[in-house]
Amino acid sequence: DAGITQSPRHKVTETGTPVTLRCHQTENHRYMYWYRQDPGHGLRLIHYSYGVKDTDKGEVSDGYSVSRSKTEDFLLTLESATSSQTSVYFCAITPSGRDYNEQFFGPGTRLTVL
Amino acid sequence: GENVEQHPSTLSVQEGDSAVIKCTYSDSASNYFPWYKQELGKGPQLIIDIRSNVGEKKDQRIAVTLNKTAKHFSLHITETQPEDSAVYFCAATVTYNQGGKLIFGQGTELSVKP
Numbered sequence: 001d002a003g004i005t006q007s008p009r010h011k012v013t014e015t016g017t018p019v020t021l022r023c024h025q026t027e028n029h030r031y032m033y034w035y036r037q038d039p040g041h042g043l044r045l046i047h048y049s050y051g052v053k054d055t056d057k058g059e060v061s062d063g064y065s066v067s068r069s070k071t072e073d074f075l076l077t078l079e080s081a082t083s084s085q086t087s088v089y090f091c092a093i094t095p096s097g098r099d100y101n102e103q104f105f106g107p108g109t110r111l112t113v114l
Numbered sequence: 115g116e117n118v119e120q121h122p123s124t125l126s127v128q129e130g131d132s133a134v135i136k137c138t139y140s141d142s143a144s145n146y147f148p149w150y151k152q153e154l155g156k157g158p159q160l161i162i163d164i165r166s167n168v169g170e171k172k173d174q175r176i177a178v179t180l181n182k183t184a185k186h187f188s189l190h191i192t193e194t195q196p197e198d199s200a201v202y203f204c205a206a207t208v209t210y211n212q213g214g215k216l217i218f219g220q221g222t223e224l225s226v227k228p
Binding site: 044 | 115118120145146148150156157158159160163203205207214215216217218219220221
């Protein structure tokens, strides 16, 4: 899983509660990404980071925020979870020295919003 | 923006036969085309990729071809084995100022029957 750990791996929460997912890497990779995977949609980019405190939006960023206060952690926050955010969330990284198009994925977090 | 269409959505072959999965993309500026294999409960794994300056690339039993004029690319798996059974995703990337944005196809579920 590209040296990425994601936590938690599974979470069930209720509508309206805040949720934070964590992506952790130990290789000082500059680029980190958050995707969601839903049936029939493949994977869709939520947000990405190109350095500490440097982030930008992807194609489905509404309802999500991110933070990267240190190189090794990229946090995805759902401020007020909704049922439409039930999904599997994947973190990805681009290894240092590689073209930033080359992305390697973590094991995923399955989130259920009731 | 970029749009990637992938066909077929499911594919069943006999062990030893070949399998072909096709993708089309819409943005002529796309310049990087990876293929991912995803096994049940795991994150997508990069298996092969091709750049826009190359027409074909092989790696043992898998190969990818790219036709820039027609804006389509294909994954070819020869001598299929049961362990090739998985969901395969194609993607296309347009380079941004500070990163590569992967746009994924909807996925193909490949089943290899012994």
